[in-house]
Amino acid sequence: MLRIYHHRIKCIGCNYCIEAAPYRWEMSTSDGKSTLKDSTEKKGFYIAIVSDDELEDNLEAANICPVNIIRVEKV
Numbered sequence: 001m002l003r004i005y006h007h008r009i010k011c012i013g014c015n016y017c018i019e020a021a022p023y024r025w026e027m028s029t030s031d032g033k034s035t036l037k038d039s040t041e042k043k044g045f046y047i048a049i050v051s052d053d054e055l056e057d058n059l060e061a062a063n064i065c066p067v068n069i070i071r072v073e074k075v
Contacts, residue, residue, distance in 0.1 A: 011033035
């Protein structure tokens with residue numbers, strides 16, 4: 001299992017995470033920031049627990065994020 005963290009308040013809406021893993025990320029029409037699908041919010045961070053098969057795409061999303069607000073770790 002993987003845990004994905006997203007510090008959404010610092011998102012600049014570049015869309016790179018959505019391009020890397022569109023099944024896990026989407027753009028909010030209300031504020032133009034990306035949203036981590038199926039996540040829960042805790043102290044400003046959004047957290048999703050996902051299966052290992054999402055590792056490669058979400059690591060790419062984390063690596064290409066220009067503001068470094070995505071973190072992926074093994075649970």
